Amino acid sequence: MQLSDIIIDKIRRKGPISFRDFMEMCLYYPDAGYYTSLEEKIGVNGDFYTSSEVSELFGAMIGKQLEEMWRIMGGNEFSIVEYGAGTGRLCNDILEYLKNNKEFYSVLKYYIIEKSPSMRQKEKVLLAEKVTWVESIRDLCPVTGCIISNELLDNFSVHKVVMQDELKEVYVDYRNGFVELLKPADKVLIYYFEELGVELPVGFCTEINLEATEWIKEIGTCLKKGYVLTIDYGYLSGELYKQCRSNGTLLCYHQHTINDEPYRNIGKQDITSHVNFSALSHWGSKCGLHTSGYINQAGFFLSLDWEEHLNKVLLKAKDTYLGFREYAFLKYIFLVDMGQKFNVLIQHKGVPSTTLRGLQKKFTRHASA
Numbered sequence: 008m009q010l011s012d013i014i015i016d017k018i019r020r021k022g023p024i025s026f027r028d029f030m031e032m033c034l035y036y037p038d039a040g041y042y043t044s045l046e047e048k049i050g051v052n053g054d055f056y057t058s059s060e061v062s063e064l065f066g067a068m069i070g071k072q073l074e075e076m077w078r079i080m081g082g083n084e085f086s087i088v089e090y091g092a093g094t095g096r097l098c099n100d101i102l103e104y105l106k107n108n109k110e111f112y113s114v115l116k117y118y119i120i121e122k123s124p125s126m127r128q129k130e131k132v133l134l135a136e137k138v139t140w141v142e143s144i145r146d147l148c149p150v151t152g153c154i155i156s157n158e159l160l161d162n163f164s165v166h167k168v169v170m171q172d173e174l175k176e177v178y179v180d181y182r183n184g185f186v187e188l189l190k191p192a193d194k195v196l197i198y199y200f201e202e203l204g205v206e207l208p209v210g211f212c213t214e215i216n217l218e219a220t221e222w223i224k225e226i227g228t229c230l231k232k233g234y235v236l237t238i239d240y241g242y243l244s245g246e247l248y249k250q251c252r253s254n255g256t257l258l259c260y261h262q263h264t265i266n267d268e269p270y271r272n273i274g275k276q277d278i279t280s281h282v283n284f285s286a287l288s289h290w291g292s293k294c295g296l297h298t299s300g301y302i303n304q305a306g307f308f309l310s311l312d313w314e315e316h317l318n319k320v321l322l323k324a325k326d327t328y329l330g331f332r333e334y335a336f337l338k339y340i341f342l343v344d345m346g347q348k349f350n351v352l353i354q355h356k357g358v359p360s361t362t363l364r365g366l367q368k369k370f371t372r373h374a375s376a
Contacts, residue, residue, distance in 0.1 A: 009273070010032070010040065010273050011274070014029065014033075014181075015181050017032075018179070018180060018181045019181065022180075025176060026178065026179055027166045027167070027217075029179040033273055033278055035164075039274050041275065041276065042122065042162070043123060043124060044125065044274065045125045045128075062337055062341075063096075063100040064313060064337065064341070065097065065100065066098075066100020067104040068307070068308050068316070068365075069097070069101055069236070070100070070104035070105050071104070071365075072236070072307075072311060072364065073101070073153055074105070074108060074111060075364050075365075076233065076363070077111050080151070080233060082110070082111075082114075084114045084116070085115055085151065085153070085233075086115075086116045086117075086150055086151060086152035086233075087118070087153055087155065088118045088120065088147060088153070089119050089156070090154070090156040090159050091121060091122065091126070091156060091157075091158075092126070093129075093157075093158075094129050094130070095132075095134045096133070098119065102117065118139050119134075119138060119139070120140075120141055120142070127140060144226060144229045147229065149229060149230070149231035150230050153234040153236055154226055154235045154236070155236045155238075156236075156238065158239055158240070158349075160216065160237065160239050160287075161239050161240045161241065161280060161281065161282055163216050163222070164218060165214040165216045165218075166214065166215040166217065167212070167213075167214055167257070168192055168213060168214070169189065170208065171209060172209075173192070174192040174196060174207070175189040175190065175191060175192055176189065176192040176193065176196060177189060184270075185270040196217075199215050199217070202289060203244050203286060203289060208253075211248070211250075211253045212254055213247075213248065213256070214280040216282065219283075219287060220286055223235070223287045223290050223291045223294070224293065224294050226294075227294025227296045230295075230296070230357075233355070233357070233358065234354065234356075234358070235291070235352075235353065235355075236351070236353050237284075237351070237353075238304065238349055238351050239282045239350065240256075240348060240350075241282030241283060241350060242281060242282075243283075243301065244286075245285075247285075252281075257269065260276060284350060287354075288301075291354050296355070296356050297354060297360060298354055299355045299363055300353055300362070300366035301351070301352050301353075302351050302369060303349065304341070304347075304351055305343075306351075306368050307365045308341055308342070309368045310364055310365045310367045311364060313341070317338065351365070353365070
């Protein structure tokens with residue numbers, strides 16, 4: 008039975024379902040959802056690339072920031088907890104970088120929380136040393152160290168809403184095809200905007216990621232001392248709810264093409280929405296997480312003197328021409344392309360409020376770039 012048929016059957020038996028429940032089934036339905044199937048998702052044979060798949064420099068820069076966090080915390084035992092490690096490349100590159108610091112590496116523990124069975128299989132092929140897999144962060148409470156995620160929250164299932172005479176939520180019905188209909192929004196969705204001090208204009212459509220707020224609250228509860236480092240698509244509220252995004256931020260990725268049609272390629276394409284970093288900061292603060300800073304990925308890299316590492320690309324290249332090509336490619340990807348699309352939020356708990364090195368240099372490309 009195809010996943011689309013399973014969803015249609017559920018709608019026929021129980022009536023229209025929320026878009027959030029539709030998205031959850033598309034991505035995570037056992038064995039048939041996008042992230043629960045065994046098909047390739049990341050890389051040339053998949054549907055998209057992540058920064059960690061492009062170059063080991065990404066993991067090295069995160070490793071460099073983790074070193075500073077470890078020193079600030081006194082140089083004692085330190086746990087890295089990574090959510091959704093994907094192919095395992097980021098974990099591998101972080102550990103390869105940190106092997107150069109024998110003192111840190113000797114007291115380091117690395118944990119992976121992975122929801123996708125297929126991804127867990129791939130991770131275990133690449134990773135072994137230092138890595139332990141767990142089902143939930145609650146298996147590790149209390150945590151001392153840093154909790155990291157890269158392109159995780161944009162894949163959480165979201166409620167789709169539109170402001171009319173009142174806030175309405177989008178539901179999905181089936182009438183010879185999937186169709187959307189509106190119902191009055193639940194109080195928890197209205198409360199979300201009230202908490203953030205956001206007033207949507209009439210006609211504005213957007214998404215609400217309640218799962219992300221629960222995620223950061225759980226982390227705030229389990230983290231005893233240390234940091235949370237979140238990298239993802241998204242903005243602060245002031246940018247996210249600008250009129251230019253009045254149709255929402257929902258995007259689908261299939262075979263390296265982008266579309267905004269979640270009702271096709273059911274279970275065969277990724278569905279994402281932009282993260283509200285203001286919400287992570289707001290609900291994190293309710294659980295003891297203080298905001299260290301917010302910066303785009305390009306600024307994060309430049310702050311950590313990434314060009315020093317980038318220059319090694321040229322030194323390693325056997326062919327000077329190919330070395331310069333790779334140098335230019337990586338500079339474009341990490342400063343102009345992914346560097347501008349992704350943002351970094353760092354939060355802390357139980358540690359001094361110091362300005363971390365990775366948060367010191369803001370970078371915005373010129374309009375002509």
